[in-house]
Amino acid sequence: MKILVCISNVPDTTTKIRFKDNNSVFDTTGVQWIINPWDELALTRALELKETSGGAIEKVTVATVGLTGAEPTIRKALAIGADDAFRVDSDPVDAYFTAAQLAEVVKKEGYDLVFCGIESSDYNGGAVGGMLSEILGFASISSVSAVNYENGAFTFLREIDGGKETLSGNLPLVAIVQKGIAINPRIPNMRGIMNARSKPLVVIPAASTDNQTQYVNYELPPAKAKCKMVDAENMTELVHLLHTEAKVI
Amino acid sequence: MAVLVYTENWDGKFKKLSYELISYATKLAETLNTSVVALSIGNVDEAELRALGQYGASKVLAAKDGRLGSLENKAFASVIAQAAEKEQATVVVFAHNFTGKAVAPRVAVRLKAGLAAGVAGLPQSTDPFIVPKKAFNGSSFANLKINTPIRVLTLFQNSFGILEKPAEPTIESFEPTLNDSDFATSVKDVNKVTGKILLTDAEIVVSAGRGMKSPENWAPLEQLAETIGAALACSRPVSDEGWRPHEEHVGQTGKVIAPNLYFAVGISGAIQHVAGVSSSKFIVAINKDKDAPIFDTAAYGVIGDAMQVLPALTAAFKEFKASN
Ligand SMILES: Cc1cc2nc3c(=O)[nH]c(=O)nc-3n(C[C@H](O)[C@H](O)[C@H](O)COP(=O)(O)OP(=O)(O)OC[C@H]3O[C@@H](n4cnc5c(N)ncnc54)[C@H](O)[C@@H]3O)c2cc1C
Numbered sequence: 001m002k003i004l005v006c007i008s009n010v011p012d013t014t015t016k017i018r019f020k021d022n023n024s025v026f027d028t029t030g031v032q033w034i035i036n037p038w039d040e041l042a043l044t045r046a047l048e049l050k051e052t053s054g055g056a057i058e059k060v061t062v063a064t065v066g067l068t069g070a071e072p073t074i075r076k077a078l079a080i081g082a083d084d085a086f087r088v089d090s091d092p093v094d095a096y097f098t099a100a101q102l103a104e105v106v107k108k109e110g111y112d113l114v115f116c117g118i119e120s121s122d123y124n125g126g127a128v129g130g131m132l133s134e135i136l137g138f139a140s141i142s143s144v145s146a147v148n149y150e151n152g153a154f155t156f157l158r159e160i161d162g163g164k165e166t167l168s169g170n171l172p173l174v175a176i177v178q179k180g181i182a183i184n185p186r187i188p189n190m191r192g193i194m195n196a197r198s199k200p201l202v203v204i205p206a207a208s209t210d211n212q213t214q215y216v217n218y219e220l221p222p223a224k225a226k227c228k229m230v231d232a233e234n235m236t237e238l239v240h241l242l243h244t245e246a247k248v249i
Numbered sequence: 250m251a252v253l254v255y256t257e258n259w260d261g262k263f264k265k266l267s268y269e270l271i272s273y274a275t276k277l278a279e280t281l282n283t284s285v286v287a288l289s290i291g292n293v294d295e296a297e298l299r300a301l302g303q304y305g306a307s308k309v310l311a312a313k314d315g316r317l318g319s320l321e322n323k324a325f326a327s328v329i330a331q332a333a334e335k336e337q338a339t340v341v342v343f344a345h346n347f348t349g350k351a352v353a354p355r356v357a358v359r360l361k362a363g364l365a366a367g368v369a370g371l372p373q374s375t376d377p378f379i380v381p382k383k384a385f386n387g388s389s390f391a392n393l394k395i396n397t398p399i400r401v402l403t404l405f406q407n408s409f410g411i412l413e414k415p416a417e418p419t420i421e422s423f424e425p426t427l428n429d430s431d432f433a434t435s436v437k438d439v440n441k442v443t444g445k446i447l448l449t450d451a452e453i454v455v456s457a458g459r460g461m462k463s464p465e466n467w468a469p470l471e472q473l474a475e476t477i478g479a480a481l482a483c484s485r486p487v488s489d490e491g492w493r494p495h496e497e498h499v500g501q502t503g504k505v506i507a508p509n510l511y512f513a514v515g516i517s518g519a520i521q522h523v524a525g526v527s528s529s530k531f532i533v534a535i536n537k538d539k540d541a542p543i544f545d546t547a548a549y550g551v552i553g554d555a556m557q558v559l560p561a562l563t564a565a566f567k568e569f570k571a572s573n
Contacts, residue, residue, distance in 0.1 A: 013501055013521050017385045026385075037502050095354065095364060118350070121501060123384050123391070125366045130322070130354025139433030140322045142351035145495065155437070159496065160347060161259065161449060163441030165319070169434040176351070179502055180495045212363035216379055216392040221527075227534070227544045232553030235565035238533070241549060243569065246531045248453070248510040249477070 001171075002059045003050065004111040005043045006102055006128065007077050008036035008092070008120035009070040017220075024217045026122075035073050038117025040080075040185040042177045046115055047081045047186065049149050056152065059083045061109065065092040065101045065206070078196035079188035085199065090206035093214075099131035100209040106136055112171045113154065118143065118178040129176035139173045145180030250283040251308075253338035255329055256301060257348050258293045264450065265411060266344050268304045272412040273371070273404055274342050275305030280375055281339065286310060288332045288423070290317050290325060295420060302418035304411065310336075310423040316432060319439075320348060324431040326355035331425040333360055338399065345403035346449065353403045363395035369408045386501050386524035406449070407507040407528070448497065451480035453510045456499060456526070458484035460515020460536065460555060464492035469559035470514065476566045482506070484516050500525035515555045518543025535559070 011017075012032040020027040035043075043062065050057040062077040063086040064070050074085050088101040106114060116129030133140035145164070146157035156167045156175060188196070230238045242249040252274045256267040274285045287306040289298060291313065298309045312328050329352065333341050341356060343349035345367050357364040367383040369390055377394050383405055384391040448454065455474040461467065474481050481497055488498035499506055501521040507528035514535045516522060523546050526532065534547035535558050544550045551558055 011385075013386075013524075017388045019389075095366075096358070099354075099358075119366075121386055124382075124386065125364070126350050127354040127357070127364050127366050130351060131358050131364075133322070134326065134355040134358035140351070140355070141434055142322065143347050156434075160320075160439075160441075162443070162445065162447050163439065165436045165440070166438040167434050167436050173433070179498060183489060210361075210397075212397050213365065213393055213395050216394050218384070218392070219381070219390045221387075221389065224546065225548065227547045227550045229550045229552065232551050232558050232561075235551075235558070235561040236568070238549060238551065238562065239565045239569045242510065242531070242533070243573075246510070246548065248531055249566075249569070 001057050001112045002061065002110070003046045003057060003113045003115065004106060004109070005039065005046050005060060005062050005077070005082065005115045006117070006132070007039045007043070007062050007064040007074060008117065009033050009064060009066050009073040010036045010120050010122045013037065013121060019218045022217070023219065026218070033069065033073055035076060036117050036120045037185070038119070038177060041179070041182040042115035042117060043077055043080055043082060044182040044186045045147060045177070048182070049147065053149055057149070061085065061111070063088070063102055063105045065090060065098045067091055074201060075196050076188060078199045078201065079192040080186045081192060083199065085201040087201060087203050088206050089203050094212060095125045095127035096131055096212045097209050099128045099135055101206055102128070102132050103135040104207050105204070106132070114138070114172070114174045116174060116176050118176055129174050133174035136172070136174075139169050140176060141167055141169055141173065142176040144175045144177045147175060147177070147181065250281070251286045251336040251338045252278045252281065252283060252340045252342060253333050253336055254285060254287045254306070254342045255349070255352070256287045256289050257344065258289060258291055258297070261291070261293050261297065263297060263300065266346070266406055266450070267301070268411045269406070269409055270342055270344055270404060271301055271304035271306050272414070273409040275414055276371060276412070277340060283339070284308070286336045286338070287418075288312065288329060290328060298420050299418060302416045303413055305414040305416055306418050307416050309418045309420045311420060312423045312425060314424070314427060316427065319436045320351065321432050321434055322351050322355055323433055324427055325352045326359060327427060327431050328425045329356050330359035332423060333399070341399070341401045343401070343403045345405045349403045353401050357401040360399045360401065361397060362399035362401045363397040364401045365393045365395060366403045368402045368404045371409075387505070387527040388524070405507070405528070446478065446480040448480045448482055448504060449506060451508050453477050453479035454482050454506060454508045455479045455512045455514070456482035456484070456516065457487065457514040457555070458516030459486050461487070466556065467493070469556065469563065473512070473559055473563045473566070476563050476570070479512075484522050513543050513547065514559065516543055517541050518546055
């Protein structure tokens with residue numbers, strides 16, 4: 001059995017977001033790029049599953065859609081422990097384009113289980129996993145906060161409004177994962193970093209697809225009014241403000 | 250033509266969220282010179298379905314197939330896409346919640362439709378179709394142009410509001426074609442908390458961070474929440490430490506919420522935390538450090554020790570409630 005983990009290359013979470021060319025382009029000057037936090041947790045869990053599967057899971061592959069700038073991110077995924085990697089050599093134009101590229105990788109290599117993060121922390125689309133499953137005709141489970149493999153079968157914990165459901169699913173399947181899937185991401189060690197250099201990273205050209213959506217421009221939210229301070233000894237005043245001024249009580 | 254809205258139900262009942270979706274679709278349909286069709290999946294009684302007319306739905310499709318009792322992404326996507334085809338929908342609207350995020354991308358692929366996820370308002374133009382959506386974790390809005398003749402939108406909660414526009418909807422039973430292969434996953438066990446206000450629905454949220462020092466100190470937060478009917482939330486370290494369950498974690502890697510009122514108690518206001526709560530209408534920060542970055546985002550601030558401020562605040566609310 002083989003697992004594919006889809007990796008998105010995103011700005012570091014502390015990045016101060018700025019735009020250029022009349023707010024039409026995201027300004028990447030000085031931006032540090034990282035593995036999308038959910039994808040990193042998904043990879044961590046995929047490796048744990050492989051290690052405890054008694055050989056049933058043979059391989060964990062990572063794939064990304066991105067230009068050469070995404071290479072350090074995918075190398076880091078190899079250093080964390082993925083066995084091999086694919087990079088589809090194109091800008092990830094939109095969710096559909098990205099999903100269509102990843103679908104080609106899945107079809108070619110035949111993965112049984114695919115992990116995608118619940119969203120990428122840049123455009124917050126949260127659509128790649130769902131689209132990928134539909135293009136492939138696979139089952140999908142979203143908002144997955146735990147995956148286990150026991151007696152030859154996977155079970156998935158899915159968060160729902162006010163609770164959790166345990167599901168089983170027929171492979172092949174796309175699991176769209178969120179917080180909880182692993183607590184802390186695995187950090188590459190020295191040996192991992194050395195090994196990563198010799199692991200296969202295959203670069204493939206993008207397949208052509210429709211261009212369904214495009215970003216026209218960006219807006220920053222209006223500046224917030226200054227915070228009104230209320231004396232800690234006077235909570236009646238705070239309640240009064242929330243009632244008469246904010247009108248939320 | 251039509252604007253199709255997927256209206257989710259919770260144990261047979263709709264929520265404010267469903268009415269907001271219909272209100273949004275009704276406004277959009279006016280611009281497009283068309284009407285709103287609501288699709289309901291599951292067991293919902295006629296009176297509840299009819300109530301969707303109150304916000305402008307002119308037709309309600311009810312799919313009651315017994316196999317659709319719990320969410321199966323593939324099957325739900327098939328049902329919704331079939332309804333869209335039947336009604337020749339040019340826009341399909343979902344909520345940007347667990348279900349919407351799970352199903353909308355699949356529906357978009359089926360309909361060869363472009364998807365805008367996390368939509369924050371009405372389109373600024375419908376030809377070309379350009380909608381504002383949230384991007385970069387709430388730090389900005391992006392205007393997204395959708396090039397396809399059919400568009401799928403997931404609407405961010407509380408970004409439009411509820412507008413009444415009474416209509417008398419026709420209610421139609423809808424029987425889509427479903428195959429066994431559409432049911433590839435099955436729910437084995439459900440574990441639901443009842444009687445608690447859901448974090449994602451709550452109008453008021455009381456949230457706390459590492460400044461609370463220990464999980465034993467949550468009682469004053471619980472008392473405040475109970476007094477004002479709020480849901481509880483927390484910062485990431487609090488859930489990572491196991492002080493509180495993961496479901497309460499808000500922020501970039503947790504839940505993104507948009508209540509009317511958000512209390513941030515003993516939370517420093519890191520960028521990743523604010524990403525999950527910046528759409529709240531009002532934020533009240535309680536922190537002992539006057540330089541905590543949370544005060545840059547908050548509308549009201551209190552500098553003080555949470556363990557002293559919280560009981561005083563709860564008492565003030567109780568007094569307010571008694572006299573109002
Ligand atoms: C990739 C990534 C993703 C992340 N995602 C999230 C996320 O989704 N959500 C999130 O919350 N964080 C997230 N973080 C973590 C974030 O950077 C901060 O570390 C975290 O939000 C800090 O939590 P805190 O405010 O509870 O704790 P601290 O930063 O330790 O702040 C505690 C605050 O409590 C105050 N305080 C102390 N004692 C008292 C007292 N007695 N009374 C009143 N105030 C007191 C202090 O002045 C301080 O401001 C993420 C980080 C990374 C790297």
